[in-house]
Amino acid sequence: MSLDAGVAAALRGFAARGRVLVALDFDGVLSPLVDEPSAARPLPEAVAALERLVATTDMALVSGRDLDDLRACAAPPAGVVLVGGHGTQSSLEGAAGGQTLSAAEAALLERLGAALDGIAAGRAGVHVERKPMSAVLHTRRASRPDAEAATAQALAGPATWEGVHPLRGKEVVELGAVQLGKGAGLLRLRERLSAQGPPVAAVLFAGDDVTDENAFAALSPADGDVTVKVGEGPTAASLRVGSPVEVAQLLHALADLRG
Numbered sequence: 001m002s003l004d005a006g007v008a009a010a011l012r013g014f015a016a017r018g019r020v021l022v023a024l025d026f027d028g029v030l031s032p033l034v035d036e037p038s039a040a041r042p043l044p045e046a047v048a049a050l051e052r053l054v055a056t057t058d059m060a061l062v063s064g065r066d067l068d069d070l071r072a073c074a075a076p077p078a079g080v081v082l083v084g085g086h087g088t089q090s091s092l093e094g095a096a097g098g099q100t101l102s103a104a105e106a107a108l109l110e111r112l113g114a115a116l117d118g119i120a121a122g123r124a125g126v127h128v129e130r131k132p133m134s135a136v137l138h139t140r141r142a143s144r145p146d147a148e149a150a151t152a153q154a155l156a157g158p159a160t161w162e163g164v165h166p167l168r169g170k171e172v173v174e175l176g177a178v179q180l181g182k183g184a185g186l187l188r189l190r191e192r193l194s195a196q197g198p199p200v201a202a203v204l205f206a207g208d209d210v211t212d213e214n215a216f217a218a219l220s221p222a223d224g225d226v227t228v229k230v231g232e233g234p235t236a237a238s239l240r241v242g243s244p245v246e247v248a249q250l251l252h253a254l255a256d257l258r259g
Helices: 007-015 044-053 068-076 103-120 146-155 183-197 209-217 244-258
Strands: 020-024 058-062 081-085 127-130 134-138 165-169 172-176 201-208 226-228 240-242
Touching: 007 226, 007 240, 007 244, 020 209, 020 244, 044 244, 058 183, 081 183, 081 240, 103 127, 103 134, 103 146, 134 146, 146 165, 172 209, 183 201, 183 209, 201 209, 201 240, 201 244, 209 226, 226 244, 240 244
Parallel strands: 020 058, 020 201, 058 081, 201 226, 226 240
Antiparallel strands: 127 134, 134 172, 165 172
């Protein structure tokens, strides 16, 4: 399968920009979506592409997952930076990984987790995940009526509380005790890398979920950045590929150009 002509042309321009950053969501981008999040693993072709690219290109995984969870599932090659918690954590920011909660935010996070526990109770396949900055309602394994009811209850209830920052993704409702957003995390990473050496001339970001739109909006294709939507659905991204298999193909093509 060959790349779309528009994608191939964008890669050629991006590859010639000098120092560049390639940032990728994990679930649905490097790994196919699975019912059990802990079972997600990157495609072997994607791993091989990361290993090739990290020798010539700044690389990062930008995910909603907690850093430790992302590290365990992605097992990235050495040199790949990890940004977790929808931009609130970074493997470049010491042992704590980034932000810490105030006492009020920590108390809010406890309330959020308890509220989501109550929504999940009695609904098979609905479960709650605790992250350092947020609580997440997962509905992928639930029946459609239970998934829809749990989602609606979360959005109408704790998502509306003062100080809560909600994100809705594919079969998840994530409620943050702090502002969440991959775009801000990606821009902070770009600034930090630029401060350590030559400026990062352009960023390529690929994502599949509605939570990735925040990162697409933060970048500027007019200035050389490349935004890639993986899969179907409306998007602000300038380019689109169909699946993680095509993402791996894209990354290998970029490795060829950067090599």
